[in-house]
Amino acid sequence: MTLNLKKTTILLFVGMVFCFSCSTVKKATEKNIKQKIQEIKNEFIPDTRVKIFEVEVASRKGKLYLEGATSSKEAYEKIEETTESSTGKNLTNRVKLLPDDNLESVHGIINLSVGNIRSKPNHASTLITQALMGTPVKIYEKDGWWYRIQTPDRYIGWIDASGIRVVSKTKLKNWKQSGKIIFTGHYGSVYKTKSRDASPVSDVVMGDILKLEKNSNHWYGVSFPDGRSGYLMKRKAMTISEWEDQTEVTGESIADLARSFMGIPYLWGGTSIKGLDCSGFVKTVYFMHGIILQRDASQQTKHGELIPVKDNYEALKPGDLLFFGENRVTHVGIYIGDHQFIHSSGLVKINSLNENDPNYNEARANSLIRVRRIVNSLGEKGISLFKENPYYQ
Numbered sequence: 001m002t003l004n005l006k007k008t009t010i011l012l013f014v015g016m017v018f019c020f021s022c023s024t025v026k027k028a029t030e031k032n033i034k035q036k037i038q039e040i041k042n043e044f045i046p047d048t049r050v051k052i053f054e055v056e057v058a059s060r061k062g063k064l065y066l067e068g069a070t071s072s073k074e075a076y077e078k079i080e081e082t083t084e085s086s087t088g089k090n091l092t093n094r095v096k097l098l099p100d101d102n103l104e105s106v107h108g109i110i111n112l113s114v115g116n117i118r119s120k121p122n123h124a125s126t127l128i129t130q131a132l133m134g135t136p137v138k139i140y141e142k143d144g145w146w147y148r149i150q151t152p153d154r155y156i157g158w159i160d161a162s163g164i165r166v167v168s169k170t171k172l173k174n175w176k177q178s179g180k181i182i183f184t185g186h187y188g189s190v191y192k193t194k195s196r197d198a199s200p201v202s203d204v205v206m207g208d209i210l211k212l213e214k215n216s217n218h219w220y221g222v223s224f225p226d227g228r229s230g231y232l233m234k235r236k237a238m239t240i241s242e243w244e245d246q247t248e249v250t251g252e253s254i255a256d257l258a259r260s261f262m263g264i265p266y267l268w269g270g271t272s273i274k275g276l277d278c279s280g281f282v283k284t285v286y287f288m289h290g291i292i293l294q295r296d297a298s299q300q301t302k303h304g305e306l307i308p309v310k311d312n313y314e315a316l317k318p319g320d321l322l323f324f325g326e327n328r329v330t331h332v333g334i335y336i337g338d339h340q341f342i343h344s345s346g347l348v349k350i351n352s353l354n355e356n357d358p359n360y361n362e363a364r365a366n367s368l369i370r371v372r373r374i375v376n377s378l379g380e381k382g383i384s385l386f387k388e389n390p391y392y393q
Helices: 003-044 073-084 169-177 240-246 251-259 278-287 362-366
Strands: 053-060 063-070 091-097 107-110 114-118 127-132 136-143 146-150 156-160 164-167 180-183 187-191 200-205 209-215 219-223 229-233 237-239 291-293 305-307 321-325 329-337 340-345 347-352 368-373 383-385
Touching (some): 003 053, 003 073, 063 073, 073 091, 127 156, 136 164, 136 169, 146 164, 180 240, 200 229, 251 278, 251 329, 251 340, 278 291, 278 329, 278 340, 329 368
Parallel strands (some): 063 091
Antiparallel strands (some): 053 063, 107 136, 107 164, 114 156, 136 146, 146 156, 180 209, 187 200, 209 219, 219 229, 291 383, 305 368, 321 329, 321 368, 329 340, 340 347
């Protein structure tokens, strides 16, 4: 082997070792950064249903980038610290802090009888929750025809533009301060004139809120967030002030209203009379009592007075929330007394914890793991009141 060939071979070998070493260091650095990002997520965003944290580490042409978005200012500041302290300043922060600065407004109001909210900005994605007409929401970002919003129970998801009216801060304030009505029937319609034979402007469902424009003998004149107007029969609605003053909050009243939902079909993500999942059923029944619960059963189970569960169920009272599961909570229902509970499972129905009853549900009886009493904990964390919730007031 000639001297030049030996030198070339040595240089190639050293180069390979150097490249391998650089690659190893880069991978180690990338791994450390990913670990740090996970730590930030764990610290500030333990539940991504109520806060946004979509941050990834990307590698391009020898440089590392942090990309994505978060709604947590604290998490964003930690990400900036991580970027600034990175080895060799080889990390660039491209994470966006939400709400997006380019938004027309961060305020919106649901504009359909039931607004469908999905996991991603397209109609093919999973329905994760719903919001009712007149519900004020916070807007975080826009993607084409879709808005990412947060509802009064703090749940976050995507709604298409037809389901929301984007408004200024001033117009939202006017909406909140104006006189309004709430629809208390199961189903109904707003008509163009004071006649049930008139053309409908929109359907309405239990819990929908509209602006009150006129108050006559048998009709409310109402308007929608987008300016549409019409008439709604009074016998199926109340002014918000009347509703707040007259609504009785007892375990028995909760059980009675829950029974009126019998037979409504199960719908994954449903929180309206048109279709309900288990936690959506519970949430809707309580909302009509002026109580805003968290969206999912696994969130609802964390709040309220904890009631001891025993085989004879003597401590249970109507209105208590029954949580079912094995290693984790996967289902919720409402206790209505005499070992009976009502829940949405296939449809809204009543089952029993008593093995001697014909409607005994052995699987549920064996998987009852927690009971919470809400009526003794009104206004506490996770159990806000309509009249105090900042989204509505």
